[in-house]
Amino acid sequence: MTQSIALVTLVVRDYGEAIAWYTEKLGFRLVEDTALGHGKRWVVVEPAGGGTRLLLAKASGNEQEAHVGNQTGGRVAFFLRTENFSRDHASMQQAGVRFLENPRHETYGIVAVFEDLYGNKWDLIEYSRR
Numbered sequence: 001m002t003q004s005i006a007l008v009t010l011v012v013r014d015y016g017e018a019i020a021w022y023t024e025k026l027g028f029r030l031v032e033d034t035a036l037g038h039g040k041r042w043v044v045v046e047p048a049g050g051g052t053r054l055l056l057a058k059a060s061g062n063e064q065e066a067h068v069g070n071q072t073g074g075r076v077a078f079f080l081r082t083e084n085f086s087r088d089h090a091s092m093q094q095a096g097v098r099f100l101e102n103p104r105h106e107t108y109g110i111v112a113v114f115e116d117l118y119g120n121k122w123d124l125i126e127y128s129r130r
Contacts, residue, residue: 005043007055008078013067014116015043019054021117025095026080028054047080068119076113076121085110085126093123 012036015033022028022045031044031053039058046053071077082088089103089112094130100121102111111126116122 005052007053009055009057010120011059011071013059013065013068014055015041015058017117019043019045020078022053022054022056025092025097025117027091042114049083051081052108067122069116071120074121076123078120080122082126085112085124089124110129 005106010018019033021032023030028045029048031046032040032042033044036042038061039056043056045056058098059068062070085103089099093099094113098115100113100115107128109125111123111125114122114124
């Protein structure tokens with residue numbers, strides 16, 4: 001049996017601003033944007049190279065709103081793999097993505113932590129070739 005994670009939910013404040021940030025700053029592709037009624041939408045974005053997609057889900061109510069930007073208690077939540085760290089790091093910086101550290105070399109590759117528009121932490125990572 002083959003299994004994979006197809007979607008991961010990311011709670012956002014606003015559909016439009018989240019779509020714009022992920023498509024313009026990270027170069028993600030908008031896969032689907034379907035109205036579900038009552039202000040809800042099914043909004044899916046994916047990295048340019050494919051892989052696991054993000055379901056951008058607008059916060060509903062105070063409890064969900066309180067978790068926007070802190071879905072993992074301050075830990076890195078997402079790992080964006082690249083085959084060209086230098087290119088993507090420079091492109092993201094030029095687009096205004098906020099990196100929390102300088103790139104660092106680890107035994108597994110080169111990595112730098114950045115924040116999305118809400119403060120969720122991400123790793124931009126290029127794995128070492130083995």
